[in-house]
Amino acid sequence: MERTSRSRRLHPSVARSGAMVRRSAGVAAALVVAIGLGVCFPAGASAEGVSDIPGAFVDVGIGARSMGMGGAVVVTSHGAGSLYWNPAGLAVGERSKEFSVDYADVMGLVPYTAASAAYRLSERYTLGIGLLYSGDDVLSETTVLLGAATSLSSLPWLDAGPTNVGATVRTRLASFGSPSGFEDDVSGSALGFGLDAGATIPVTERVTFGIAARDILSTLSWESTAGGSYNEGVPPALAFGVAARPHRNVLLELDLDKALHQDSRDLVLLGAEVTLFDVAALRGGYRKEISSGELSEFSVGAGANVAAGSSVIGLDIAYLFGHLEDTLRLSMGFGL
Numbered sequence: 389m390e391r392t393s394r395s396r397r398l399h400p401s402v403a404r405s406g407a408m409v410r411r412s413a414g415v416a417a418a419l420v421v422a423i424g425l426g427v428c429f430p431a432g433a434s435a436e437g438v439s440d441i442p443g444a445f446v447d448v449g450i451g452a453r454s455m456g457m458g459g460a461v462v463v464t465s466h467g468a469g470s471l472y473w474n475p476a477g478l479a480v481g482e483r484s485k486e487f488s489v490d491y492a493d494v495m496g497l498v499p500y501t502a503a504s505a506a507y508r509l510s511e512r513y514t515l516g517i518g519l520l521y522s523g524d525d526v527l528s529e530t531t532v533l534l535g536a537a538t539s540l541s542s543l544p545w546l547d548a549g550p551t552n553v554g555a556t557v558r559t560r561l562a563s564f565g566s567p568s569g570f571e572d573d574v575s576g577s578a579l580g581f582g583l584d585a586g587a588t589i590p591v592t593e594r595v596t597f598g599i600a601a602r603d604i605l606s607t608l609s610w611e612s613t614a615g616g617s618y619n620e621g622v623p624p625a626l627a628f629g630v631a632a633r634p635h636r637n638v639l640l641e642l643d644l645d646k647a648l649h650q651d652s653r654d655l656v657l658l659g660a661e662v663t664l665f666d667v668a669a670l671r672g673g674y675r676k677e678i679s680s681g682e683l684s685e686f687s688v689g690a691g692a693n694v695a696a697g698s699s700v701i702g703l704d705i706a707y708l709f710g711h712l713e714d715t716l717r718l719s720m721g722f723g724l
Contacts, residue, residue: 445522445529445531445560445562445622447472447520447522447529447531448492448494448500449469449472449473449502450468450469450471450472450473450488450490450502450504450518450520451465451469451488451490451502451704451719452490452492452689452691452704452705452706452717452718452719453469453661453671453689453691453704453706453719454469454473454706455492455673455687455689455706455708455715455717456659456661456671456672456673456687456688456689456690456691456704456705456706457641457659457660457661457671457672457673457687457689458657458658458659458672458673458674458675458685458686458687459643459645459657459659459673459675460629460641460642460643460657460658460659460673460675461473461474461629461641461643461659462474462586462598462599462600462627462628462629462641462643463588463596463597463598463629463630463631463641463643464477464596464631464639464641464659464661465477466478466480466481466482467480467481467482467483467486467488467506467721467723468481468486468487468488468504468505468506468516468518468721469488469504469721470516470537470554471504471506471516471517471518471533471535471556472502472504472518472520472533472556473600474554474586474587474588474598474599474600474627475516475535475536475537475554475555475556475584475585475586475600476537476552476553476554476586476587476588476598476600477537477552477554477586477588478506478514478515478516478535478536478537478554479512479513479514479537479538479539479550479552479553479554480539480552480588481506481508481514481723482723483508483700483723483724484507484508484724485505485506485507485508485723485724486504486505486506486721486722486723486724487503487504487505487721487722488502488503488504488505488702488719488720488721488722489501489502489503489504489719489720489721490502490503490704490717490718490719490720491717491718492715492716492717492718493715493716494522494715495710495712495713495714495715496713496714496715497713498522498523499522499523499524500520500521500522501520501521501522502518502519502520502521503518503519504516504517504518504519504533505517505518511539512538512539513536513537513538514536514537514538515535515536516533516534516535516536516537516556517532517533517534517535518531518532518533518535519531519532519533520532520533526564526565527562527563527564528562528563528564529560529561529562530560530561530562531558531559531560531561532558532559532561533556533557533558533559534556534557534559535554535555535556535557535584536554536555537552537553537554537555538552538553538554539551539552540552540553548590548591548592548593549590549593550590551587551588551589551590552587552588553585553586553587554585554586554587555583555584555585555586556583556584556585557581557582557583557584558581558582558583558584558603558606559579559580559581560578560579560580560581560582560608560622561577561578561579561580562577562578563575563576563577563578564576564577565613573613574612574613574614575612575613576610576611576612576613576614576615577610577611578608578609578610578611579608579609580606580607580608580609580622581606581607582602582603582605582606582607582622583603583604583605583606584600584601584602584603584604585600585601585604586598586599586600586601587599587600594632594633594634595630595631595632595633596630596631597628597629597630598627598628598629598630598631599626599627599628599629600626600627600629601624601625601626601627602624602625602626602627603621603622603623603624603625604624606621606622606624607619607621608620608621608622623647623648623649623651623652624648624649625645625646625647625648625652626645626646626648627643627644627645627646628643628644628646629641629642629643629644630642630643636663637662637663637664638660638661638662638663639660639661639662639663640658640659640660641657641658641659641660642656642657642658643656643657643658643659644656644657645657653677653678653679653680653683654677654678654679655675655676655677655678655683656675656676656678657673657674657675658673658674658675659671659672659673659674660672660673667692667693667694668690668691668692668693669690669691669692670689670690671687671688671689671690671691671706672686672687672688672689673686673687673688673689674686674687682711683711684711685708685709685710685711686708686709687706687707687708687709688706688707689704689705689706689707690704690705690706691703691704691705691719698724699722699723699724700722700723701720701721701722701723702719702720702721702722702723703719703720703721704718704719704720704721705717705718705719706719
């Protein structure tokens with residue numbers, strides 16, 4: 389009886405903490421269920437008027453840092469650049485306001501520009517927006533990203549830090565064809581949407597687990613002068629990652645990108661970053677296709693942060709030794 393009466397007289401702060409833990413666990417569980425539904429019922433399922441050919445955008449992510457680490461950034465992407473990789477990273481940006489822009493000439497053929505921004509509303513909530521553009525007058529693709537993330541209390545069975553969850557909505561636009569006045573000119577356009585969701589969960593003070601589901605729901609509607617109207621889906625993907633910091637200046641991450649479409653490939657990715665004097669960083673990355681091993685790519689990168697009053701300017705460069713052609717990528721970021 390005494391034990392029961394004590395449990396009924398919990399201090400209000402203890403009761404609120406318990407409620408936050410239960411709510412955090414509930415939100416995390418809901419996210420896992422949502423990702424599971426997207427995996428079990430992927431976009432682009434067979435239906436009348438739906439193409440069996442998946443849509444493919446040139447999206448190669450945001451930031452030279454990610455390229456320098458071989459794309460192994462499901463856990464360690466943060467701030468504005470995490471909109472693409474794992475929206476949960478929006479919640480761990482180092483600045484309350486961030487903006488970044490980068491450029492790459494993909495395989496020496498496709499010009500690619502990305503811009504992103506993040507704004508922290510409070511200690512727990514952050515919003516982000518991004519723009520990806522690739523191509524030219526003949527074929528162009530544009531993706532607009534809108535994301536949000538929040539920091540939750542530690543999960544009941546873990547006490548290493550807050551769990552972060554986030555989601556990104558993608559709006560895709562495309563156009564092809566450059567009319568030359570001939571009757572057989574072919575042109576068209578597309579409009580589509582996609583949904584990403586992700587989470588990062590600290591396991592210990594030095595180890596963090598991350599999961600990101602990209603395009604768990606998507607649709608892409610085409611209008612063509614040759615093929616008329618039809619719909620297709622962008623291939624979904626599920627990425628898992630584990631990041632470890634064996635030393636305060638050393639960061640390691642291992643990711644698995646699990647393809648959820650027959651035309652996509654499973655990849656294993658490894659990235660490393662070494663910080664020098666809290667100002668500069670050296671990076672290296674490797675990714676390989678698991679099944680056939682045909683795709684095997686290395687990357688290197690470097691970055692530096694320069695203080696300008698209360699602001700910080702970041703400069704990053706990366707070089708990918710690609711399977712077909714090499715790619716150079718440059719990024720610049722501002723933090724307030």
